[in-house]
Amino acid sequence: MPKTADLIIRNARVLTMDEAAPRAEAVALAGNRVLAVGSNDEIRALAGPETQVIDAGGKTVLPGFNEAHMHIFPGSVSLRQLNLHGVHGFEALKEAMQAYAAANPDEPLLMGFSADYSIISLDESVTRHHLDAILPDRPFMMFAPDHHTAWANTAALEKAGLLHGKDVGVGNEVVMGADGMASGELREGNAFGPVSALASTGGREELGMVTGMDPENVTPEQYALDRAILKSGLEYCASWGVTSIQNFDGNHYQLRLMRDLEQSGELPCRIRIPFHMKNFMDLAELDKAAEWKKEFATDMVRGDFVKVFMDGVLDSQTAFMLEGYGDRPGYTYEPLFTAEAFNAIATKADALGLQIAVHAIGSAAIRQTLDGYEAAIKANGKQDLRHRIEHIEIIDPTDLPRFRELGVVASMQPVHVPGGTCFPLEPTDARIGEDRWEYAYAWRTMKEAGAPVVFASDWPVSPVSPFQCIQDAMTRKLWKEGLTDQRFTLEESLEAYTAIGAWVEFMEDRKGKLKPGFLADVVVLTHDIEQVAPEKIMDTVRAAVTICDGRITHQAA
Template identity: 85%
Template structure:
């Protein structure tokens, strides 16, 4: 190993996330590895004639953020779309859409994202008629923050061929109006996919989400456009201190794009992309996932796990619930897989040595997923595949201890909490039902039960900023008195964003900590995060420098 450092970081508050040596004065990097972590005198001795010294100016120095659940292609595309976060009411929506339309005269489909379910009002759901009153002559569609619901105007519905409805399969719905035509609300990917396909990207960013399939006949021009879009998204993530990404939609096409960036030295974050197993796929398709794991297996790029959607979301009432909804008792919805079908997937993937990660928001979806993982354990014996459940927004108390018993990872997003910094409490709290509030978004409960809890943003569902997520984890206010305090401490939240994320992807032996020999993934913050009031973190703390694989990927 080198005896002189390429980069030395001094004058910082070093948080290593290594329990054996949690703090230090300075860090030395050589090539793409950490050379030393320790006292200033020891690190200064590693300085050579070409060493770059970075002054952290009293800011926190820590492992790069490990973003454990996001959607890189839709997120990257969203940087070019209309952001409707915080817009409320018809007139502000009209002003935002018209301004965006004027600035994008040639876009075949104008698209917005982060449109709240109550963007028109709490009592009046959005329909195509609202959007037609704003923009009658150009196709327009906007996504809800969760990307499980979209609303389109008549021009978009007509051009996509779904104004008169269409069979879009189990768990998806083109909501019909009293006039016998689509009312503009589109639930889940098969419903809004035909509209997405009208965009200049051809809807390719949705393919990993909706079908898991590769786009057909991609031209060199389209490949170059998609590559450029992804590069801008990866650079944006690096600007937030992110050095590792667990992506949550995927196809072979995305892996090929990422490999192209990797070979050119332009991959600014490490990324793992899943095989997306859909309910129409034969079980034998999991053999492809095992091949991807062999084909893409570098420290920068891996295709090494399986993603499954078990249900939808609470706000559109497509989450699969045990006891119905608080505002609709008896209505449980339905899972996207039968128990038998999911058990078979879990058993086979587990036998192939593949980690499985399941989107499960409702209590019944979570239980069915746990049952599948239990079936895999019974069939294959104890493996170390660290299977995951994503979101876990409302869980039955009987299922909480099963996470620790079966070794299941709880992948959760504090920024999703209704009433936090990102989303309003209503109408979600009413849909959950007051009697179940103690088991909703229960991060602390899960952690205390012994489950490994990992944090992420779910970008572009919510902003990619780790600082917003951390602030929500530290400052959560209960919906009523007497509910359990679900807050994390700062160090717990930082660990859930670094070391635990690395463990979840089987890389705890080489990243997630600042430790000699580990990969050189470091973020230097503009402030000492420990000295910032929890309620000020998201507005005042930023990355000053991000380093991934020993290369500076962002400098403020």
């Protein structure tokens, strides 16, 4: 390694995430690697005439944030859509929709996101009739924050061929109204996919989620549009200090787009994209995932794991529950895969050496996933594949020790907790049931049970800001006295966003820490985060400088 640094960050409060040397004053980078970490005087000696120097001014310096669960294509597209977060009541919705429509006169499908389930009111569900009263003549659809439910107006439903209903497969539903026509509510990807296809993007951003398949007959103009949208979204992530993304939908098309950006020197974040195994696919499709792992295997772009949806979400009552819902006892819904089908998928993927990551919200979905991982171990022997469960919003306590026993990662999003900074407490608390609150969104309980806990935002379900997620992890309020305090410390939260994220993706030998020889992924914050009150982190702290692979990818004005 060269003796002279290309870039030095000095006068910093460096949190290295390296247990052997947890703190420092300065960091030196050479090429795409960390050259040295140490005192200001030690690092100053590595400067040459061409060395760029950043004075951190006593602010925090960390390894770049590892966003361990997000959806980059839908997230990137959402930057062009109507953000309905915090909008409540018909009049507020009307004002927002009409302003957006006026600003986008040529868009074939107007789309909104982060529309609360109770956007009209807690007592009245939104229907196509509400949307028709606002926009009767232009197709419109808006997503719930979780992106598992959408609502469309009549113009959109009619154009998509859904107005009179349609069989959209297990776990998906075009909800019908009392008049025998679609109500406007569309549950899961197969239901809202035909509407998404009306957009200027042709719904290509949803294919990695809905079908896992590549788009057909992409023109050069469409490819250029998708590339530009993704580049903009990746740059947005970099502006929040993100240097690594573990994406949770995808297809070969997205991997090719990322490789294109990498080869042209325009990729501002490292990214891994899964093979999305759907319930209509033959088991032999997993061989493609093994091929992707070989085809995309650089430190910047990888296609090296398998994603599975086991169930839906709590608010639409599409999560698979052991004993029903608190406000609907006995209604358990159904999994997207039978136990036998998932056991076969887990066993084959495990045999191919592929990490598996399963979206499992409800207690029954989590148990069925753990059962599948156990079946894989019985068939193949225990391997270090770090299989994951995503979200884990309500777990039966008897399943807690199985994470440690089976070596399963708990991938959780503190920003999702009802009553936090992002989502209202109601009606989710009622869906869960008060008797099960103790085991809902229980990241401290998971950690103490021995599960490796990694944090992420699930963007665009919630904002990509790591600082909002960290604040929610540190400030979570008890829903009632006597419940376990699930809060993390700042150190634990930062570790869950850096070093543990790198470990989960098998890169703990070269990233997630500021350590000589590690990849040069660094974020300089605007503040000394240790001196910021926990309840003020999300509104105070930002990324001042983001460095990925030794290249500055964001610098605040």
